[in-house]
Amino acid sequence: MLSINQKEALRNLPAVNTILQLPEIKELITKSNFELISDITAKIIDKERESILTTESPKNISISDILDKITNQYNKLTSAHLHPVINGTGVILHTNLGRAKLSKEAILAVQNAAVNYSNLEYRIDEGKRGSRYEHVEELLIQITGAEAALVVNNNAAAVFLILREMAKDKEVIVSRGQLVEIGGSFRVSEIMVQSGAHLVEVGTTNKTHRYDYERAITDRTGLLMKVHTSNFKTIGFTKEVCLKTLVEIGKENNIPVYEDLGSGVLYDLKKHRIGEEPTVQEAVAAGADIISFSGDKLLGGPQSGIIVGKKQWIERLKKNQLTRSLRIDKMTLAALEATLRHYVLDEAVEKIPTLQMILMNQKTIEERSQLLYQMLLPIVDKKATIAIIDGYSEVGGGSLPDVKLPTKLIAIKPNNISLHRFEQKLRTNPPNIIGRVNDEQFLLDVRTLGFEEFPIIQEKINSVL
DSSP states (O other): OOOHHHHHHHHHSOOHHHHHTSHHHHHHHHHSOHHHHHHHHHHHHHHHHHHHHHOSSOOOOOHHHHHHHHHHHHHHHHSOSSOOOEEOSOBTTOGGGTSOOOOHHHHHHHHHHHHSOOOTTEETTTTEEOOTTHHHHHHHHHHHOOSEEEEESOHHHHHHHHHHHHHTTSEEEEEGGGOOEEGGGEEHHHHHHHHTOEEEEESOSSBOOHHHHHHHOOTTEEEEEEEOOTTOOOOSSOBOOOHHHHHHHHHHHTOOEEEEEETOBOSOGGGGTOOOOOBHHHHHHTTOSEEEEESSSTTOSSSOEEEEEOHHHHHHHHHSTHHHHTOOOHHHHHHHHHHHHHHHTTOHHHHOHHHHHHTOOHHHHHHHHHHHHHHHHHHHTTSEEEEEEEEEEBOBTTBOTTOOEEEEEEEEEESSSOHHHHHHHHHHSSSOEEOEEETTEEEEEGGGOOGGGHHHHHHHHHHHO
16 A cells, blocks of 8 residues: 555656756757657656555655756767776776777777778789688788687687586596686686586696696596686695696697697887786797687787687687687778788887886976976865876786886876865766876876877866866
8 A cells, every 4th residue: 555655656756758848858858869868757756656556754855856857868878878987097908998999090990890891801903702810810910930820709718618628528637726816706617617628627826737637638638628717816835737748748638738828928028128928929839729818908909819820720719600700890800910910010119008007218208297287286286285206007807917107197186176086087077087086186097098188187077176
């Protein structure tokens, strides 16, 4: 039975037709269309009615509140939800902010693929159907030294496809120290179950030896797997079996070896003393039968899962029915092709934003910080304190977790507004500026900021203060 308050609230709830006759709604209909506004209004009224019926003492909702809800929902549906933000966090491959920025050439390639017909699956010289993978396979072979290559929509898909094709109903031997969980609750052990392969754990969390693998091999073993530990690192009393040794074990027992490289380094950062990340080329040279890695991490391209290795295994993967379900679209393929061409032409460092930011020298960082500081100084005036301080950037995206890149930070501490409110206003109102808060200061890392964003930052901070 309804309460008196519920009955009153229901009587006061306006009908949809009544709302649609209001001048404000008629104006909105003129800008848009009647069907959309009518549908939004009906859903909001229905939701309010449901709220009244499930609340013991509901409050009467005003016409102005309903108008606000209609307008907000209309704006939400008709405005771009996915939009640019300014990354001042210093995390280069920020997963929540879209990871790798594409090169100008990759962006142009995406545009061309989007607005034109293309030879996506058409061999122009032969006048017949081709394969979309042909556009990048030769590039990957040239760069990595592998016999063949295949691309799917992300590395998680690549892992699943490989396990499904090469080890379904078979045992896959993996070190306990490599059974990690990465972002989005992606666990190696659980993807193993989904693929139909059977996980065999060997060694301990901190130490795995050659004999651990050798003892675990049976006639049911289908694959020896080495897993990149992503954003997890074990230090101290540790030991792991290197890929070369794992390949030796595989050859002695006629078992293929698969390495999930995760981040996928094609440019050797070790020569710049940045991390100890193995390159894909090194994994190929070590003799791995199959290797998978991401396209949107250290490679610096679009989201994709890249598989390289021995031709016999790649051909099997291509024929698997799952490959069609996991394939990448034409725009991703265009961006990846353009990105890979930078490596072939030996221009990756000059062209790919991810590598540019990782390898940015201290002189450039100092110049950037001074420029932004000088632009903000007169804006801040007495409204806040501002300084350039030392700090560290991170690569992010589960890549190089132990690497801290020295950087300069613009530190701002507002005087007339709380730090929380200052950060919130910068973050929530377009243009959205994402920074970090530490030691009661708002910090902007110049490593991940573009020069073209400086005037936007200047204007936004001025309006917030």
